[in-house]
Amino acid sequence: MCTEKQEETKQESISFVEEIVKKELEEGKNGGRLQTRFPPEPNGYLHIGHAKAICMDFGIAQKYGGVCNLRFDDTNPAKEDVEYVDSIMEDIKWLGFKWGNVYYASDYFQQLYDFAVRLIEEGKAYIDEQTSEEIAAQKGTPTQPGVDSPFRNRPISENLELFHKMNAGEIEEGAMVLRAKIDMAHTNMLFRDPIIYRVKHVPHHRTGTQWHVYPNYDFAHGQSDFFEGVTHSICTLEFVPHRPLYDYFIDELKEGKDLQDNRPRQIEFNRLNLTYTMMSKRKLLALVQEGLVSGWDDPRMPTICGMRRRGYSPESIRNFVKMIGYTKYDALNDYAMLEAAVRDDLNKKATRVAAVLDPVKLIITNYPEGKTEELDAIDNPEDEQSKHHTVTFSRELWIERDDFMEDAPKKFFRLGPGKEVRLKNSYIIRCPEEGCCKKDADGKITEIYAEFIPETKTGEANANMKIKGKTIHWVSCDHCEKAEVRLYERLFKVENPAVEAEQTGCDFRELLNPDSLEVRQCYVEPYLKEFRPLDYLQFQRIGYFTLDKASTPDHMIFNRTVGLKDNWNKA
Numbered sequence: 001m002c003t004e005k006q007e008e009t010k011q012e013s014i015s016f017v018e019e020i021v022k023k024e025l026e027e028g029k030n031g032g033r034l035q036t037r038f039p040p041e042p043n044g045y046l047h048i049g050h051a052k053a054i055c056m057d058f059g060i061a062q063k064y065g066g067v068c069n070l071r072f073d074d075t076n077p078a079k080e081d082v083e084y085v086d087s088i089m090e091d092i093k094w095l096g097f098k099w100g101n102v103y104y105a106s107d108y109f110q111q112l113y114d115f116a117v118r119l120i121e122e123g124k125a126y127i128d129e130q131t132s133e134e135i136a137a138q139k140g141t142p143t144q145p146g147v148d149s150p151f152r153n154r155p156i157s158e159n160l161e162l163f164h165k166m167n168a169g170e171i172e173e174g175a176m177v178l179r180a181k182i183d184m185a186h187t188n189m190l191f192r193d194p195i196i197y198r199v200k201h202v203p204h205h206r207t208g209t210q211w212h213v214y215p216n217y218d219f220a221h222g223q224s225d226f227f228e229g230v231t232h233s234i235c236t237l238e239f240v241p242h243r244p245l246y247d248y249f250i251d252e253l254k255e256g257k258d259l260q261d262n263r264p265r266q267i268e269f270n271r272l273n274l275t276y277t278m279m280s281k282r283k284l285l286a287l288v289q290e291g292l293v294s295g296w297d298d299p300r301m302p303t304i305c306g307m308r309r310r311g312y313s314p315e316s317i318r319n320f321v322k323m324i325g326y327t328k329y330d331a332l333n334d335y336a337m338l339e340a341a342v343r344d345d346l347n348k349k350a351t352r353v354a355a356v357l358d359p360v361k362l363i364i365t366n367y368p369e370g371k372t373e374e375l376d377a378i379d380n381p382e383d384e385q386s387k388h389h390t391v392t393f394s395r396e397l398w399i400e401r402d403d404f405m406e407d408a409p410k411k412f413f414r415l416g417p418g419k420e421v422r423l424k425n426s427y428i429i430r431c432p433e434e435g436c437c438k439k440d441a442d443g444k445i446t447e448i449y450a451e452f453i454p455e456t457k458t459g460e461a462n463a464n465m466k467i468k469g470k471t472i473h474w475v476s477c478d479h480c481e482k483a484e485v486r487l488y489e490r491l492f493k494v495e496n497p498a499v500e501a502e503q504t505g506c507d508f509r510e511l512l513n514p515d516s517l518e519v520r521q522c523y524v525e526p527y528l529k530e531f532r533p534l535d536y537l538q539f540q541r542i543g544y545f546t547l548d549k550a551s552t553p554d555h556m557i558f559n560r561t562v563g564l565k566d567n568w569n570k571a
């Protein structure tokens, strides 16, 4: 528990990004306006890394009375699709955020084209006919200046004519590019005549075949921010070297106007990297296309839709992002922290039910055959207003195989010869010293025998009998449903697959965990038929689960969200 003072300082600890925004608002900068944007490229599904950016972009606008717009950075038609646009919107909403407007960088294609034409007219851009390899070879190094392109001083009229030809579809892909004419000796390599337009003869998901030239990231992002009136353009650290270029193009664009106010300011924070996870969209796409996972929403994927299908709650993702915070240094975050946040949230929300994943039969030998009792079970003991449901008790039950041991060590507090346990929500039972189980020819236990102690029924006056044994879960053999469970583990078997693949030169596919999915048949209480995909469930003593999207009441399929305890680190 924290004291009032601690609570105060805890609330005051805000990120460095927030410090900047807060200060500028207090100073009345940008006329007191706060406008951010979340700018995904619609070339894949959002992942947990994007969630970190989303929580910042939307969260800060929400907290300080600003607006966050959603802008699709759709400048590369070859990789983009409306499927991704739709999924991105769905995932942001699910995470609990609302955008102001939806914008597309492609809405600015005309403005950007006009700007490029103006740069050409002012002698600040030229058409280069070299190959991308030749251009790269002339770039120089951070300590060595680059070499001028032989096309650098082409006459303006020729540049204009060629640029129009490029856009008219008369030039082959890769045959020409438009480069900004800045400084081939600049200490920031990005200023050495960056390519700003390239030819692509691919239909765009929004503008169709209207354009044959498309702007590069550095020629679209800052300008889009500027057109929209973004005040704070928050992004990740890899864009630090791009910031001067971002400012350069805005300076060119403003044409002498005073931008004291209303000029977007780029601020960078550290990316989210997670252990046992790869976040690159290109690699995630490969996993999907090659069938190495069942789709973008495979519950093992680090995508938002995968995590949703696995049973993670939006609150747990937001809480995790809060826990790790925003800094200026790259780090690798432990997946176990994310899982701890998931457990913490689901503990408050999940309905407790019984499911037996590795069943063996238990016969209560002194319980009358054919008799049943409806026993009370609370849905969630963490919730004061929790609902209750009933479970049926009978003579024959399924229990977990590992809750019984024939030659149990002293410290084994579950079933074995002469041992007692409480059956959840029902009675204390005791195994006889002799003849407490039956085995098949291979020595595998097929039945376990025990007697129940009638006066120990849960909730009744004499229920408090003290025993050494634990409480174990069960379902009645004649009153349960068969179901499928999918037990998920880490998708990758090494802690840092991206770095490992790079250092060893191996293919990232070799680093996939071959045991990341185990499918089993299990027995569950019939109450579960009332639940729907994405409902939060806790299988008592096992873990958190949810129903898969393919589940039906007649063929229930459960996805394991996370185990109750962190077994991974112990292993």
Ligand code: ATP
Residues within 6 Å of the ligand: 038, 039, 040, 041, 042, 048, 049, 050, 052, 053, 234, 235, 236, 270, 271, 272, 273, 279, 280, 281, 282
């Ligand atoms: P990829 O390079 O794999 O395609 P990306 O970073 O280019 O991913 P975008 O769609 O451009 O993906 O990202 C949209 C926003 O999300 C950007 O502002 C980017 O900085 C942010 N983002 C992407 N990945 C992460 C991450 N791992 N942690 C934090 N923010 C991220």
Ligand code: MG
Residues within 6 Å of the ligand: 041
């Ligand atoms: Mg990107």
